Amino acid sequence: MPVLTRLIPSPVVVDIRRGALDDLSALLADQRISSNGKIAVAISGGSGLKLRDHFAPELPGADWYPVAGGTIDEAVKLADAMRGKRYDAVVALGGGKIIDVTKYAAARVGLPLVAIATNLSHDGICSPISTLDNDNGRGSYGVPTPIALVIDLDVIRDAPVRFVRSGIGDAISNLSAIADWELSHQVTGEPVDGLAAAMARSAGEAVLRHPGGVGDDDFLVTLSEGLVMSGIAMSISGDSRPSSGACHEISHAFDLLFPARAASHGEQCGLGAAFAMHLRGAHEGSAQMVETLRRHGLPVLPEEMGFTVDEFVQAVSFAPQTRPGRFTILEHLDLSDDEIRDAYADYAKAIRS
Numbered sequence: 001m002p003v004l005t006r007l008i009p010s011p012v013v014v015d016i017r018r019g020a021l022d023d024l025s026a027l028l029a030d031q032r033i034s035s036n037g038k039i040a041v042a043i044s045g046g047s048g049l050k051l052r053d054h055f056a057p058e059l060p061g062a063d064w065y066p067v068a069g070g071t072i073d074e075a076v077k078l079a080d081a082m083r084g085k086r087y088d089a090v091v092a093l094g095g096g097k098i099i100d101v102t103k104y105a106a107a108r109v110g111l112p113l114v115a116i117a118t119n120l121s122h123d124g125i126c127s128p129i130s131t132l133d134n135d136n137g138r139g140s141y142g143v144p145t146p147i148a149l150v151i152d153l154d155v156i157r158d159a160p161v162r163f164v165r166s167g168i169g170d171a172i173s174n175l176s177a178i179a180d181w182e183l184s185h186q187v188t189g190e191p192v193d194g195l196a197a198a199m200a201r202s203a204g205e206a207v208l209r210h211p212g213g214v215g216d217d218d219f220l221v222t223l224s225e226g227l228v229m230s231g232i233a234m235s236i237s238g239d240s241r242p243s244s245g246a247c248h249e250i251s252h253a254f255d256l257l258f259p260a261r262a263a264s265h266g267e268q269c270g271l272g273a274a275f276a277m278h279l280r281g282a283h284e285g286s287a288q289m290v291e292t293l294r295r296h297g298l299p300v301l302p303e304e305m306g307f308t309v310d311e312f313v314q315a316v317s318f319a320p321q322t323r324p325g326r327f328t329i330l331e332h333l334d335l336s337d338d339e340i341r342d343a344y345a346d347y348a349k350a351i352r353s
Contacts, residue, residue, distance in 0.1 A: 010145060011149045012030075012033075013027060013030070014126075014228055015149070015151070016151045016224045017152070017153060017221075018152065018153045019152065020152040021152040021154075024150065025058040027150065028089070032147070033112065033114060033147060033148060034089050035088060038086060038087050039061065039088055040063050040082050040089075040111075041090075042067050042078060042101065042105070043064060043065070043066055043067065044066075045068070048066075048094040048098060051155075052093075063085065063087075065082070067097075069101075069133070070097030070098075070101055071101075071133045071134065072139070075104035075105045076108070078102065079104070079108035088112075089112045090105065090109075090111045090112070092114070094116075095119045095121060096117075096122050096265075099124060099125055100130040103130045103143040106143070107144055113144070113146045113147060114146060114149075115146040115148070116149075117151050119156060120151070120220070120223055120227060121166040121167055122167060122266055123226075123227040123230035123243055125227055125228070127240070128144060128235045129239075129240055137255070140240065145231065145232070156224075161297075163264075165297055166264040166267060167223055167227055168207060168296050169264075169265075169269050169293065170227070171203055171207040171227060172289055172292060173245075173247040174204030174230055174243050176245055176272070176276045176289075177243050177244050178204075178242065179245070179276075179282065179285075180328035181197060181241055181242065183280070183329060183332060184326075187327065193236060193241075196233040196237035196242045199229045199230075199233040199236070200230055200242035200243050203226035203227070203229040203233070204230075207226045208289065208292050209292075210222050213296065214297075241326075245328045246273075246276035246279075246329050246330045247270075247276055248272070248323070249323050250271070250316055250319045251268035253316070253318045253322055255268075256318070257311075257318060258315075261306060261307070263306070270289070271299055271300060274290050274351075275344070275347055276328070277289060280329045283350060301348060313337055313341050314337075317335075
């Protein structure tokens, strides 16, 4: 019999609203997640510690594990600490680094993960990928998708607004990533998963075209849903292709070349996406991205992130080395440094006019 449908890895619970954390104990009592209340909770040193004081009385069967940073060593350390404790599930309570560390640790010990995002800085909150610092810089590791995801808008509002802005840049960059994927299909024959592409594109378009701002609940829900859909799109495709193209290559280049000065992931991806759209001749699309990024207070020029034009040219030139084997507009054009500089001059002139 032919396969008529396919199973899509996705959370069994996605709860995005004000006050969502008020029902945390009920969520964790779901028999699909925990049958006896024995859970491990990984927390950050900031927002996670504050939430621990609030929720510890409601979770008497929980063990709490502070996580110091977003490194592979921290993830292995967390996994080793949880090993043999017979937990039903692991809860990640914090921002993107804590969730990435905990996703990796949960995968190592074979436990389902509940992700509780305290900010919206990037689409890793629901993706099958953990991005962790290692001895060679930063690596991406395949992990299972969270079994449940909670985003409490009250908690999101308490986080610095720069985290929301970062999430905006990451979501919008989907549109550039999808264009790169389709380019690779045309030039190299790389298959495109239509469902994954549709979900990632819809997520990016929803954020790009929403008239609200970072203080608007409706916009925050749209952004949250967009980041969740981006993560599920990656689960469908089996890699980061739906949400990572030249935009992310440029961001990774900034991280590797200027680790002490790199901006937020979403700021770098947003700028990279706008420039990549300009490179492929999609000037209207690039202008729409620039308009939205500016409206939300994100940088659209490297000097707005503290980088010179020469440093931007260096990052764009180095970017293809960050994802060997990935084909984007950067690999397709294979520009020299002088050609990148000229293209940037055209981009800067276009967005200043």
